[in-house]
Amino acid sequence: MGSAAPHDRRPWLKPAVFTGALAPLAVIVAEAALGRLGANPIAEALNRLGLTALIFLVAALACTPLRTLFGWTWPIRLRRMLGLFGFFYALLHLSTYVGLDQAFDAHAIFADITKRRFIYIGFAAFVTLIPLAVTSTAASVRRLGFVRWKRLHRLAYVAAALGVIHFGLRVKKDLREPILYGVVLGALLLARVGVQLRTRWLKQT
Amino acid sequence: MKPDLGQDPASSEITPENLYLRRREFIKNGLLFAATSAGVAGGLLWLLKGQRGGRGKPSGTAGTDRAGGPGGAIGAQTEPPALEFSTHSPVSTSETMTPLADVTSYNNFYEFGTEKGDPAANAGTLRPRPWTVAIEGEVKRPQVVDIDQLVRWSPLEERIYRMRCVEAWSMVIPWIGFPLRDLVARVEPTSKARYVAFTTLLDPVQMPGQRRAVLDWPYVEGLRLDEAMHPLALLAVGLYGKVLPNQNGAPLRLVTPWKYGFKGIKSIVKIRFTAAQPPTTWNLAAPDEYGFYANVNPAVDHPRWSQATERRIGDLRRRPTLPFNGYADQVAGLYSGMDLRRFF
Numbered sequence: 001m002g003s004a005a006p007h008d009r010r011p012w013l014k015p016a017v018f019t020g021a022l023a024p025l026a027v028i029v030a031e032a033a034l035g036r037l038g039a040n041p042i043a044e045a046l047n048r049l050g051l052t053a054l055i056f057l058v059a060a061l062a063c064t065p066l067r068t069l070f071g072w073t074w075p076i077r078l079r080r081m082l083g084l085f086g087f088f089y090a091l092l093h094l095s096t097y098v099g100l101d102q103a104f105d106a107h108a109i110f111a112d113i114t115k116r117r118f119i120y121i122g123f124a125a126f127v128t129l130i131p132l133a134v135t136s137t138a139a140s141v142r143r144l145g146f147v148r149w150k151r152l153h154r155l156a157y158v159a160a161a162l163g164v165i166h167f168g169l170r171v172k173k174d175l176r177e178p179i180l181y182g183v184v185l186g187a188l189l190l191a192r193v194g195v196q197l198r199t200r201w202l203k204q205t
Numbered sequence: 206m207k208p209d210l211g212q213d214p215a216s217s218e219i220t221p222e223n224l225y226l227r228r229r230e231f232i233k234n235g236l237l238f239a240a241t242s243a244g245v246a247g248g249l250l251w252l253l254k255g256q257r258g259g260r261g262k263p264s265g266t267a268g269t270d271r272a273g274g275p276g277g278a279i280g281a282q283t284e285p286p287a288l289e290f291s292t293h294s295p296v297s298t299s300e301t302m303t304p305l306a307d308v309t310s311y312n313n314f315y316e317f318g319t320e321k322g323d324p325a326a327n328a329g330t331l332r333p334r335p336w337t338v339a340i341e342g343e344v345k346r347p348q349v350v351d352i353d354q355l356v357r358w359s360p361l362e363e364r365i366y367r368m369r370c371v372e373a374w375s376m377v378i379p380w381i382g383f384p385l386r387d388l389v390a391r392v393e394p395t396s397k398a399r400y401v402a403f404t405t406l407l408d409p410v411q412m413p414g415q416r417r418a419v420l421d422w423p424y425v426e427g428l429r430l431d432e433a434m435h436p437l438a439l440l441a442v443g444l445y446g447k448v449l450p451n452q453n454g455a456p457l458r459l460v461t462p463w464k465y466g467f468k469g470i471k472s473i474v475k476i477r478f479t480a481a482q483p484p485t486t487w488n489l490a491a492p493d494e495y496g497f498y499a500n501v502n503p504a505v506d507h508p509r510w511s512q513a514t515e516r517r518i519g520d521l522r523r524r525p526t527l528p529f530n531g532y533a534d535q536v537a538g539l540y541s542g543m544d545l546r547r548f549f
């Protein structure tokens with residue numbers, strides 16, 4: 001209170017979200033150790049890790065629209081962490097596929113990635129996330145310049161969209177959940193485009 | 206009367222105001238931290254709930270642990286008769302059997318939900334007794350037969366078969382049943398009969414998954430008559446020595462071990478002999494992904510995933526998938542001269 005730094009009204013926010021974000025992983029590890037992941041534990045872990053990655057990507061993309069729509073600023077402070085958790089879970093998802101599901105069978109994995117739309121779209125989503133994770137630091141924003149950095153990070157929408165398609169291609173028939181994520185993602189994108197168009201229109205008049 | 210408040214505390218014991226406020230803030234922040242992290246964790250786990258197919262109860266069958274569920278008191282129904290059957294069938298595999306808990310908790314039975322754990326959780330509403338099966342179409346002896354009568358048509362035997370799902374996982378299951386060919390012979394198909402069509406029960410009350418049009422209900426499947434006459438084709442009424450659990454297709458299901466699992470239609474109410482090839486549910490839903498024959502074939506991939514390998518439930522490593530699921534010696538002759546890439 002006596003310090004010169006502006007008082008942080010929510011010092012608990014980031015550590016709390018960080019802790020909560022580890023819950024899906026903690027539950028998977030605990031259930032795997034107890035043999036409670038069901039008859040097909042590898043498929044179960046794969047499904048949950050993949051969906052968790054998608055949830056974090058969508059959550060990261062929700063931060064800016066929440067500010068523009070409701071004037072909330074606190075989600076922006078979480079955006080980088082949410083995005084990095086998306087990358088973290090995507091990495092765990094991919095590692096589970098490569099290591100546990102395919103047992104590092106390079107031939108089978110290569111065939112999967114090149115031949116199967118379902119796999120290569122998922123792989124493309126992951127590859128898209130790599131430059132975003134690498135340039136997630138404040139130093140990168142300075143180095144690239146904010147405008148270029150921002151343009152690069154629009155790829156987050158591409159990655160999330162690829163993630164939704166990958167999810168949709170996995171299910172055999174029941175598309176409700178992938179469609180739901182697609183709709184949320186579309187709404188977030190629409191909110192942004194709407195705000196952009198409005199600002200441009202206001203500038204012109 | 207004035208209450209005795211005791212002596213005033215010494216001034217040295219009074220907490221300075223700024224420390225007092227900081228402590229309050231510390232506690233407040235601690236509580237907010239706990240609440241927020243719990244909220245984030247809870248929200249994430251709730252969103253993941255639909256994906257948690259493995260959380261079905263590890264043992265027991267829907268019929269026993271859901272007594273008194275929405276389907277009414279199951280105990281009040283007539284108990285299915287105990288099964289008597291012969292063992293050591295020459296066609297049984299000696300491979301390690303998949304544990305009963307996995308066989309009864311990891312199911313594709315969309316009539317009770319699309320997640321693997323849904324059938325075990327929801328199939329308590331199915332009433333497998335009393336139950337009748339209509340046998341009709343191109344047969345000399347069409348009839349409607351009670352399940353308990355049908356079970357006695359032929360001696361029951363245990364057949365330990367491999368089961369390969371189109372989703373690239375597999376199990377080894379000790380079925381109890383009798384050869385489909387026994388039923389075919391009994392009802393005497395006419396000379397026009399070339400196919401056998403099967404239909405699952407249509408009842409959204411007993412099968413809540415049918416309230417949504419995920420598939421075109423009721424589920425239908427079919428075999429060519431010579432496939433139905435093959436000695437490996439089994440009508441199953443039990444597994445692991447007991448009557449079929451609801452989630453595994455009680456009271457009567459088809460087992461064709463050389464074909465992908467979805468050919469094994471469950472909870473059969475109708476068997477119809479036809480001259481033309483009957484429609485089949487998954488083929489109608491996605492004709493480029495699921496064929497009428499659906500013979501296990503590692504060389505013909507599903508458009509979205511490879512069929513070259515499979516994970517046997519309980520194994521860490523995948524294993525190569527065998528043509529006709531390892532039953533090629535017995536069944537390949539049924540398809541001689543056919544292009545199995547075209548007729549997948």
